[in-house]
Amino acid sequence: MNNKSADIKELFDKVLDILDHGTHMPFSSKVSVPEEELVDILEQLKESIPEEVDRANRILAESESMLSKAKAEAAAITQEAEEQAQKIIEGAQAEREAMLLQSEIVKQAEEIAHELKENAEVVATQNRAETDAYCSQTRTDVLKYADDVLGYLADTLQSATSSILENRNHIAEEIAKQNSGSDVEQNRE
Numbered sequence: 453m454n455n456k457s458a459d460i461k462e463l464f465d466k467v468l469d470i471l472d473h474g475t476h477m478p479f480s481s482k483v484s485v486p487e488e489e490l491v492d493i494l495e496q497l498k499e500s501i502p503e504e505v506d507r508a509n510r511i512l513a514e515s516e517s518m519l520s521k522a523k524a525e526a527a528a529i530t531q532e533a534e535e536q537a538q539k540i541i542e543g544a545q546a547e548r549e550a551m552l553l554q555s556e557i558v559k560q561a562e563e564i565a566h567e568l569k570e571n572a573e574v575v576a577t578q579n580r581a582e583t584d585a586y587c588s589q590t591r592t593d594v595l596k597y598a599d600d601v602l603g604y605l606a607d608t609l610q611s612a613t614s615s616i617l618e619n620r621n622h623i624a625e626e627i628a629k630q631n632s633g634s635d636v637e638q639n640r641e
Contacts, residue, residue: 460500466493 467490474485 460497460504463493463497463500467497 470485470490470493471483474483476483
């Protein structure tokens, strides 16, 4: 508390003290007090109160100014905090969307890879089956061809063998004729 406030309080305390110690009039609520002393205290109050009111008004104006500044600073801080929070939220949303997009791309890539693998397995199975069928048919065709060639060779060899045997028989007949003609000639000689 400052000095002026203490002085005013003391002056009011003195007024109350004078009233408390004053002489009470019988059968009434009136009190007799020393007028000069009370007027002196009231004069002091009259001088002190306007100064205190002015001082209080200045303090109130300063307080209101400080409160206004504090409110403005609080509003600015709140605005800045809201802007930063909005930036953080937007950044987080963008990051989340990027992660979702990346996750979706990975998922799609995995699905495509799985589909390609399945298709490759189907194509490989079909190719294997076709290759096996082709190899089997080719083997059958080769074996048939080999059988046809061997059959042809057998027929050709049999025919050649028949021809050879006929030629040998013919040669043997010629040899026999010649030998019998020589025997006849020898016998004639």
